[in-house]
Amino acid sequence: MDKENFDEEFKKLWNETPASHSESEKEASWEKFHSKTFAEKKKKTKPWRYYAAAAVLLFVLIGTGLYFNTKPQLENVVLAENVIENTTQKIKYVVLPDNSKVELSPNSKITYSNNFALNRKIEIIGEAYFKVTKDKKHPFQVFCNETTTTVLGTSFIVKESDKKEVTVELYEGSVQMNVKGKDQKWILKPGEKFTYGNELASVAEFSRFIDFDNEKLSVLSTYIEVNYGYKVILPKENLDQKITIRINKKEDLKTIVQLISEMYNLNFEINEDLKQITFQ
Numbered sequence: 001m002d003k004e005n006f007d008e009e010f011k012k013l014w015n016e017t018p019a020s021h022s023e024s025e026k027e028a029s030w031e032k033f034h035s036k037t038f039a040e041k042k043k044k045t046k047p048w049r050y051y052a053a054a055a056v057l058l059f060v061l062i063g064t065g066l067y068f069n070t071k072p073q074l075e076n077v078v079l080a081e082n083v084i085e086n087t088t089q090k091i092k093y094v095v096l097p098d099n100s101k102v103e104l105s106p107n108s109k110i111t112y113s114n115n116f117a118l119n120r121k122i123e124i125i126g127e128a129y130f131k132v133t134k135d136k137k138h139p140f141q142v143f144c145n146e147t148t149t150t151v152l153g154t155s156f157i158v159k160e161s162d163k164k165e166v167t168v169e170l171y172e173g174s175v176q177m178n179v180k181g182k183d184q185k186w187i188l189k190p191g192e193k194f195t196y197g198n199e200l201a202s203v204a205e206f207s208r209f210i211d212f213d214n215e216k217l218s219v220l221s222t223y224i225e226v227n228y229g230y231k232v233i234l235p236k237e238n239l240d241q242k243i244t245i246r247i248n249k250k251e252d253l254k255t256i257v258q259l260i261s262e263m264y265n266l267n268f269e270i271n272e273d274l275k276q277i278t279f280q
Contacts, residue, residue, distance in 0.1 A: 085109040103129040127159035146180040147196050165197030171208050171250050209246050217241045228253045233278045238264055
């Protein structure tokens with residue numbers, strides 16, 4: 001794509017208001033941009049300004065909640081059973097019968113029924129991050145202590161403290177909160193968290209993004225290693241290069257890796273056995 005057409009597509013997407021578009025329209029908009037911008041990439045030939053513009057656009061799209069989803073991130077997927085308990089000190093990755101994803105924290109447990117596809121109800125003890133497959137006919141409900149989180153399709157964290165206080169943090173979509181014995185309902189928006197304890201409920205904002213503002217690429221590599229468990233190896237000439245980007249704290253790892261690849265014109269190789277990502 002030449003610069004004139006690139007700028008035209010960039011301006012068109014920049015002026016869109018993500019909140020007013022449906023999920024299908026958002027996805028179609030991104031696919032159109034991605035196919036026109038990156039489909040015919042030639043290694044080591046594109047001017048850096050094109051990558052800089054793409055990086056800025058991705059910063060804007062991610063910052064407004066309009067960012068692309070890939071296939072399941074690099075994870076150890078296990079077959080979901082009716083009762084799943086994580087007795088290890090690492091996050092356990094689970095795929096439910098409806099293809100919803102769960103990141104089950106250490107010392108946590110989830111329980112669900114045999115007919116989960118028709119009765120999408122889960123009980124949780126501890127903490128888990130849910131990325132729910134959309135199904136308008138069968139709402140997804142998570143029960144924790146006296147609270148109920150009801151969703152159609154979204155991603156959120158439910159966690160219970162030692163003092164039986166329940167917190168729900170919403171990353172995408174919308175959820176409805178109910179408390180046993182109370183008529184009031186709470187509707188959460190992305191970036192809001194619901195807290196219930198000692199018979200008191202509250203809603204407050206929380207930071208669902210992490211910002212890298214003119215940071216060295218090596219800093220982002222360290223973030224990946226700490227939060228995803230994959231060691232990142234970069235060419236020496238790229239270690240001190242700067243990056244400015246906003247990332248959803250629960251972003252798929254593969255999305256981040258592909259973004260680095262596009263921005264810095266690098267190939268990458270993932271070694272699952274070593275839990276290592278090598279750029280070259």
